[in-house]
Amino acid sequence: MCSAIALVPSVFPKHLFEEHDLFTRVFDRGGNNPEVRFAFTDPVPLLPVMIGGVLKLVQWGSRSRQGPLPTTGWTWRTSVESGAWAGLGCETEPVLILATYGCEKNTWFRIREGIHGLLVTPPSGPPCAYMICDHPTRYFRVLTVGADRTPWLVNEVI
Secondary structure: OOOOOHHHHHHHOHHHHHHHHHHHHHHOOOOOOOEEEEEOEEEEEEEEEEEEEEEEEEEOOOOOOOOOOOOEEEHHHEHHHHHHHHHHHOEEEEEEOOOOOOEEEOOEOOOOOOOEEEEEOOOOOOOEEEEEEEEHHHHHHHHHOOOOEOEEOOOOOO
């Protein structure tokens, strides 16, 4: 799985920094390398996604037990590919989740191109994005001390 991601601040337009108060999410990895972090456990969980060629911040999954959306921030690749999301009555669209680092079980790992995501728009309410996961490699399990799933990375396997 991947419970948090980080991205360099330079990819964000100024208006997103102001609209979403991203200044509170800026951390320094050390050596003057600032990054903007997003975690599912944040009070307002957000994901940076590309929609129609534009970077937007959308809600990470759903925490509400009302409506058709599952109360999680992840979905299995097999669920997406089998069409399981079609039965919810929501519009779905594949998206790219921008990330340069991912974190699972307090272990940060490098991400080259991003993570596959699914943008889900319910009949009423704002859209949200789910991170698409796959079965982990043995290396990823060891790296993350037993994670049972890995983010489906773009053109990369850890």
